[in-house]
Amino acid sequence: MAFSQIRVVLMGSALLLGGCSFTSDSLFPSLGGGDSASDAAVTTEAQGPALGTTNFEPSPVTPGAATGTYVGKKVQAFRGDLAALKTIVSQHNSTLQGLRNQTSRSAAQYHELVGAITARLQVGSTPGNPILVANLRRAQELMNGMSADVNKLSQLSADVTSDSAMAGYLLDSVRSSYALSGAIEEDHRQLRVLEDDTNQTVVLIDRLSKELNSDIARQQSYIGNERANLNVLSSSVAAGQLYGTGVSALSTHPTTLDTAPTRLAPMDLADRRPLVVIRFDRANVPYEQPLYQAVSQALERNPAARFDLVAVSPAQVAPGQSALGSNAARRNAEQVMRSLAGMGLPADRVALSATTSAQARGNEVHLYLR
Numbered sequence: 001m002a003f004s005q006i007r008v009v010l011m012g013s014a015l016l017l018g019g020c021s022f023t024s025d026s027l028f029p030s031l032g033g034g035d036s037a038s039d040a041a042v043t044t045e046a047q048g049p050a051l052g053t054t055n056f057e058p059s060p061v062t063p064g065a066a067t068g069t070y071v072g073k074k075v076q077a078f079r080g081d082l083a084a085l086k087t088i089v090s091q092h093n094s095t096l097q098g099l100r101n102q103t104s105r106s107a108a109q110y111h112e113l114v115g116a117i118t119a120r121l122q123v124g125s126t127p128g129n130p131i132l133v134a135n136l137r138r139a140q141e142l143m144n145g146m147s148a149d150v151n152k153l154s155q156l157s158a159d160v161t162s163d164s165a166m167a168g169y170l171l172d173s174v175r176s177s178y179a180l181s182g183a184i185e186e187d188h189r190q191l192r193v194l195e196d197d198t199n200q201t202v203v204l205i206d207r208l209s210k211e212l213n214s215d216i217a218r219q220q221s222y223i224g225n226e227r228a229n230l231n232v233l234s235s236s237v238a239a240g241q242l243y244g245t246g247v248s249a250l251s252t253h254p255t256t257l258d259t260a261p262t263r264l265a266p267m268d269l270a271d272r273r274p275l276v277v278i279r280f281d282r283a284n285v286p287y288e289q290p291l292y293q294a295v296s297q298a299l300e301r302n303p304a305a306r307f308d309l310v311a312v313s314p315a316q317v318a319p320g321q322s323a324l325g326s327n328a329a330r331r332n333a334e335q336v337m338r339s340l341a342g343m344g345l346p347a348d349r350v351a352l353s354a355t356t357s358a359q360a361r362g363n364e365v366h367l368y369l370r
Helices: 070-123 130-179 185-239 288-301 319-342
Strands: 006-009 014-016 021-023 276-279 307-314 350-357 364-369
Touching (some): 070 185, 185 319, 276 288, 288 364, 319 364
Antiparallel strands (some): 014 021
16 A cells, blocks of 8 residues: 555544554544545635726816916916826826736736646646646746735835825815905806815725725735645645645644754653554655645644644664664654645644654654644
8 A cells, every 4th residue: 555654543533554444443533524536625716816896097187267366376276286196196096907907817827827736636746746846836936926016006005095195185275275365256166176076086096095905905815825725735746646725724824844843842642542653664655645634634623623743763772773763753753744834734733742652663753633
């Protein structure tokens, strides 16, 4: 069997992979459910973030004839200020629409790549397939580009806030001009038209600001979720087999293990039943798929579950071999810890420890439900 050196206890049964036999003496209640390929499939929506669609192009300023009065000159000056403001708003609207279109194109390319990678992994692939690695790298570049677009949207939001302040100041100035002396009826008529036009611009900018901030929030959420999916997909490509999203869905901000601990706390295993036992008695033990399935099913039962990851070395060995065995078991445990982090399980959900066992015939790593 492919996983002959791993024993996995799936909450309700102990699966002895070496002989494909089952026992019923588990300490845990049954979870039920299957473990078909469809359960482990990585699913992503073939679309980008749900961005707004409104076009915030301002209308032209309503023209007016010069009256020759002092107030009439003020009206002409205000009209020029409003025209300049509308030009700025039009530029900011063009920037927004361009960023939206760019995000949509990038998201379409991203999901096409992710879909192709997922489809290939579903039918089977070699570990670290260079074609999938290249596609994954391109998908990550597209995600980085969309993240950079969020920064541009944030800067645009600050610019639109300045537009709003300018529009508010202009509206107050127009309204205060009604009290100026030396005006004729035509001046006040043009002031009313200008006031309405300025007020419409204030409303337009306010709507632009609200939809822009909504776009930023949606895109940030989208990027956070997709980075978690990419984290799982990266581990899948490295292993040449598809992992699901059940573990990575635990956190919007998945935690990865950058530096493994060099010392592990001791652990007493008395009266504890392991969820997974991985025996490292040969190179390249293929433990990740059964490990993923066991952890996923444990989390289905208790989404807040935490785990103890224990490096186990044989107790009955020569004194000189004891330290070597403990160090090897520690390195194996750190490797499994990185695998769990790569699957999206936050590092603060797993505690590393070490022990020796008289029953262990070689270096092992045990995973326990805390």
